[in-house]
Amino acid sequence: MTAKRKQLKLATTLIAPRAASGGWRHPGAEAYPNAPISYYAELARKAEEGKLDYLFQPDQYRVSATTDHEFQHMVNVWPEPVTLLTAMAALTERIGLAATISTTYNEPYHIARMMATLDQLSGGRASWNIVQSVGELEAPNFKNDHRPKQEEREAHSVAFVDIVKGLWDSWEDEAIIADKESGIFADPRKVHAIGHESRWFSVKGPLNIARPPQGHPVLIQAGQSDSFKERAAQTADVVFTMLNDLTQARQFYQDVKQRLSQYGRTSEELLIMPGLHLHVGTTMEEAREKQRYLTELERMDIRLDRISHLLGIEVAEPMLDGPLPLAQEGSATAKYKRNKELADREGWTTVRQLYQHLEKSFGHLTLVGTPVQIADRLEEWLANEGADGFTYIPNILPSGLDDLVDLVIPELQNRGLFREGYEHTTLRGHLGLPRPRNRYEKAD
8 A cells, every 4th residue: 555645734824914014005915804704704715725724813912013104004903813713613614723822911711711612613623823922012001010021931831831721621521411311411520620829820620611622722833942842842733933944944843853752742743834925926937026016015114124123234225235334343233243244254245135135044935936836845845854834924915825725736736745625624633633632531
């Protein structure tokens, strides 16, 4: 019997970051959905038509703009993820639904209940993208006297997630009997109070909703640090990260996967799905023109802000094709000194040459080309263990999702690299992930 060929996993976001920095002006972009239910339903159904694994909704607890010109030209606004994806659960049948929720500004009982409910209502398609709020930009929207400090948020998040999983387990699968003749609704021996008391949390339990159909909704975590890799190997189902070089991606992949065995897990129980941007055309020239046009829509002052941040110095438009300034002591940031040393080693002499390199080096994997060329690169990453799949981040919506579903996925399907139909009804089934055992269930 021939072994089944390994296939890519694919998810898509329902937010297009480039739309906020000028891409909303693109003819193929929806600037702001005046009829959000129909707009998001169209995206969800298109993704399900393409047989994608799940919809991924990023989130943050603030408006992205901070200055007047940002409010005029690049602010991003979007619905709250759990509410949005619950609506999408009723309008789709198979595709997974991944909501981003921060452990910093929430409570474990709330999250456990919301995600268990989403899993119940969707028939086992829910996923939680676990994040910690970084920095203090979101803090003014919350009372903070009991919040963890920045350096404590990782430990706080680890405890938070463990409590949520304990609450999901607080009802065993067979706890609800609902026997009308005997009058017994639930077996008390299979309902558990978790009794957690610690510095940050006091949670008695049990949860007031039955165990999710998947046992635990799929857990997604994002990061690249060494401590993150260890945490992901212990608790994550999917890793979302930023990788754009195959050699570095292979090193990251191998590093994370080899840590799994010490936690009794196999390589297939954790999927690496980095971010992906695409510019797709019927020819390479058409794809490059799409990329160029999208870039030109971005306001120059916004582009200069990003370039200045990348380089570590203030950059004005006349400087772009001029020589790189000297990294003089006392006037240059440490970041710019490092970048200037890199430019000197590589022979780059202009500001534009350096920032173009930095944009390519520090962003998500960006592929430009025909469907065949893009499929070649995705296949290369899968075959060489740079990734198990990708989290597609459209530059604009809805046309960016159309490019993936109508152009790239058929080529992947022709090669046997992506499913032609769903074989399972749950997200864990799509991803090939096991259903977690209940921590309170007695071993047979």
